[in-house]
Amino acid sequence: MHDDRTLVEARLDRVLRERIRPAVHPMTAPLDVEIWSTQGEPVPVAEGLTAPTGPIAEGTPWGSPWGTSWFKVTGTVPAEWAGRTVEAVLDLGFSPRTPGFQCEGLVYRPDGTPVKGLHPRNSYVRVGSPVAGGEQVHWHIEAASNPDLTADGAPFQPTRLGERDTAGEAPQYVLGAMRLAVFDETVWNLVMDLEVLGELMAELPVDGARRWEILRAVGRALDAVDLQDVNGTARAARDELAGVLAAPAVPAAHRISAIGHAHIDSAWLWPLRETVRKVARTASNMTALLEAEPEFVFAMSQAQQFAWLKEHRPEVWARVRKAVAEGRFVPVGGMWVESDTNMPGSEAMARQFVHGKRFFLEEFGIESEEAWLPDTFGFAAGLPQIIKAAGARRLLTQKISWSRTNSFPHHTFLWEGIDGSRIFTHFPPVDSYNCEMLGRQIGHAARNFKEKGVATRSLAPTGYGDGGGGTTREMVAKAARLRSLEGSAVVEWEPPAEFFAKAEAEYPNPSVWVGELYLELHRATLTSQAQTKRGNRRSESLLREAELWAATAAVRTGSPYPYEELDRIWKTVLLHQFHDILPGSSIAWVHREARETYARLAGELEGLITTAQQALAGEGSAELVFNGAPHTRAGVPAGGAAPAAGAVGAVPPVPREGGGYVLDNGLLRVEIDDRGLVVSAYDHTVGREAVAPGSAANLLQLHPDFPNQWDAWDVDAFYRNTGRDLVDVASLGVDGTAVRIERVFGESTVTQLLSVPDGVPRLDIDTEVDWHERERFLKLAFPLDVKADRYASETQFGHAFRPTHQNTSWEWAKFEACNHRFVHVDEPGWGVAIVNDATYGHDVTRTVRTADAGTTTTVRASLLRAPRYPDPETDQGVHRFRHALVPGAIGDAVREGYRANLPERRVTGAGRPVAPLVTVDQDAVVVSAVKLADDRSGDLVVRLYEAHGGRAFAAVSVAGAFAVDRAVPTDLLERPLADADPVATEESTVHLQLRPFQLVTLRFPRV
C-alpha cells in the first residue's frame, strides 16, 4: 500500500485545529461586563462584590501590575438554547503560551460563594446541562493582574516588575471574549478521542501494526466529519474511532498512578499574599472538578496552604474539608511547606514535619506517610532519618531528573541517609510534576522507567501549578481513555498512598542509593539573597535559645511557657524555608518582605529570651553568663548560666617582621602579612601548620558569574575559569585586639577584623562587605595543609562526606555544595574546620605540589552573588559574615560551629548560677532541642543526636531539674514510639547507646 502516513497526520492536525476544536462552542451570546479596580492591595471579598463598577468592552486594556480588578458579569441564556449544555467562556486576556504565570480570576456568585478559578487553559464556568433557556447569569470575578515575569521569548532578563513600587502602572492585559456558549459535548469528546489517538500514534513505532490501525481509523473518522456541519457529524466520526479505542492495553503495559496536582510555589514570581489567592482559585477549581468527575482524585501538599484557606477563604476551606473527608482531596507530604532540604537546620527540618503532620492530623485525622517534594533543589543526606522519625517512610520527588550531568539510575529505590535510615523513594519517570496526560509524556514515562522488568508502576502528578488552576477536565477525559488502551501505558487515578503501597508490594527489594540526592543544577541557591540566608540561620538559633530558656524558666520558676508565640514563629520560619524563598530565587518583593519578617521575628525571639533569662537571673546587679550552646564554654555549663568571670578577651596583635601582624595565644599563632592575608596558622599543641605552604588563607576571590540561564539559581562550572584574588589592601591596622583590613574592589568595599581569643585555638574572621557588583561571585578561600580525599559538611543531625577529587562525572558535578555550620577536612587525628554563622555554599578542591607531591586542600566559603533575575538588585548593600578557622578534630568543628551561632548572653540579676535542665556527659552527644511538650502537658522534651559519626554511650540527666522515674522515647511529634518502651532512669538519669548520627527524642514526664 502507498505510504500516506504523514498526509493523514497533517490532515488530523489541521482539521482538529481549524474545524473540530472551534465547534466545541458552536453558538455564543455576549455578556455584559463591568469592572472596578482597586487602588493597591486586594480587598475583602464583600468589598469587591459591592464595588462601584463601570462598563468595559472586549479589547480594552486593564490591570496594572499586581493590581486586583473586580469584574461583574451578567447576561441571559438565549431561549432558543433550551435543552442544550451552556457554559460561559471568560477570557481575561489570557496568553495561550503558558497555563499560568499571568492573570487569573476566581469566580463568585453574588452571595460571595466561590464557583471556580479562571486560568488560561481553564476559562469556562458551567451554567447548566441542560438549560431551560432564559436563565439570568450573574457572577463576580476577583481578577489578579499579576505580571508575566517569565518574559516570553527572552527569559531571565532583569525586570522591575517584581516589586510593587518599581512595576509601574501600565495595564498588563487586554480583555478577551466574555461570552455565554453552547457546549457540544459530542464534539468535545471527539476532540479528546482524536487527541489521545493522535498523540499515542506518534509514540508508536512506524513499522508496528498498531500505529497503522490507529492511522486508518483516524482517516475514516476525518472522512466522516462534514466540515460544514461538524456538530451534526461528530457522532459518526466518534463511531469510526470506537474500535481502536476499545483495544485493551497489553499485559506488560507500564502502570501509571495519576494523581491530580497543582504545584503551587508558596512564593516565587509573586508575593506570599498572592499565593493565598492562587491556592483558593486552584482549590475551588479542583473541588468543582471532583464533583463533576467521579473517578478523579486530587492531592495537595503544604499544610501552610491548607491553613491559608482556613484563615482567608472559609467557603473554599469547607469544600476542601468535605472532599478530604470523602478521600478524594488528599493532603500529602506532611510538611509545613515544600521546603528546601539542603539548608534548613536539624530542628527546622524536623519541625517542617512536626507542624505539617500535626495540622493534617488535627484538621483531617490524616497521617501522611510520604514526604512530597517534587520541586526541591536536592536532598540532604540527613533527611531519611528525619522522615522516619516523623513517622513517615516514603519520599516522592521528581527534581533529580533536572540534573545536567548524570542520569540517576533509579526511579524507585531505597534512599539511605547518614545514620543508615532507609526510605522508599520514587521519582516519577514522567519527568514532570505538571503532567498534562499528553501521549508523549505517557510514552516517555513508560520508556524512561528504569525499574522495567522488576517493577511496573510509576506516579504522574497531573495538572497545572502556579496559577494554572490544577488538573483540567481534558486531562481527566484523556486519562479515562488511557485506562486500558493498546500501545499505551495504563493510567488510573489513585491516591499517592495507594500507589506507594502497590509499588512496595511488587518490588520488595529495591536498589539502594546511599547519601545525598545532589541536584546537578541550581547550586547558586546556596548563596543568592544572603540576607534571607542570614535571617533563616539567625531565626533557627534564636528559636533554639527561646525554647531552651523558656523551658528552663518554666521548670525552675513556674514562668508561663510561650506556646502560642513559639508555634507562630516556628511556622513563619518554616514558611520562609520554602524552596524559592530560602534558596533566594524569588522576586524582590518576596525577599524584601522576608528581611522585614526576619527582623520582626528576631525582635520577638530576643524578647522571649530576655523574659526567660530575667526570670532565671532574678533581681540584683550581679552579671550572669548564659550559655545556649550544647557544650560547656568558659566554665559555663551547656544550657546553664554562671556568674561572669570577666570578659573573654583576645590576644593583642604584635607587629610581624616583614610587615603585618602576629596573633599568638600560646595555642594558635597566626601570621597576617602586609596584604592582610593569613600566611600562617600554627597549632602549638600538635606542632602543625594549617595554611598550605606558599599560600594564603582569608583570601577573597572574585569571579565573573553569568550562568547560561536561571540566574538566581545557577552557577555554571565555567565560573572558575577566570577570577581574581583581592590582595590589594586599602588599609591595614589594629582595632582593639583585632587586625583590621580594608579593601576596595569594583564598586565595593570590604572590611575584615581578624582576632584570636584567649585560651582557644581559633582564628575569628568578621567580614563586612558593602557589595555593589553585578553578576560576580565572591569567595573566601582557605588553602589548608591537609591531605584529604574527602571532607565533611555539617547537615541535619550530623555531617555528610564528599570527595575532594573529581574522578567521576558525579564527583565533578558537585563543584558547589551545602554546609551548615562547618566544613571540616582532616588527616587521621588532626584537621581544620572552617565554621560560619550564615553561609551555606562552599567548594573544596585539592592541589598537588609538583616538587614533592605534597597535597593540600582548599576550602572556600561562598559569600555573595549578584544575579539580576528575578531580583535585579539581588544582594546589593551591606552584608556581615563571621567565619573561623579552627584546627582540631571533628568534635572541635561541631563545638565551634554551635559557638559561632550561639554567642553567650550576659544578664544582670541575683548572681545565682542556673543549673541546666538537661546534662549530657559525652561531647559527641549533642542536645538539639530542649522544650516543653507541644501538648502543653508540661512534660520536658529533649532531642539529641550523635554528632561525631561514631557510637556513643551517654548519660542524659534531668536530676538537677526534677525527679523522674522514666523517660519515654518518642517520634518527632512527641508521641511514644511503638517499638520502644519507656527507659527507666536512675536518679533521673538515662543511659543511652547511640548509633552514628542517631537522633533520639526523649520525653520526661513531670508528674
Ligand SMILES: [Zn+2]
Ligand atoms: Zn516549586
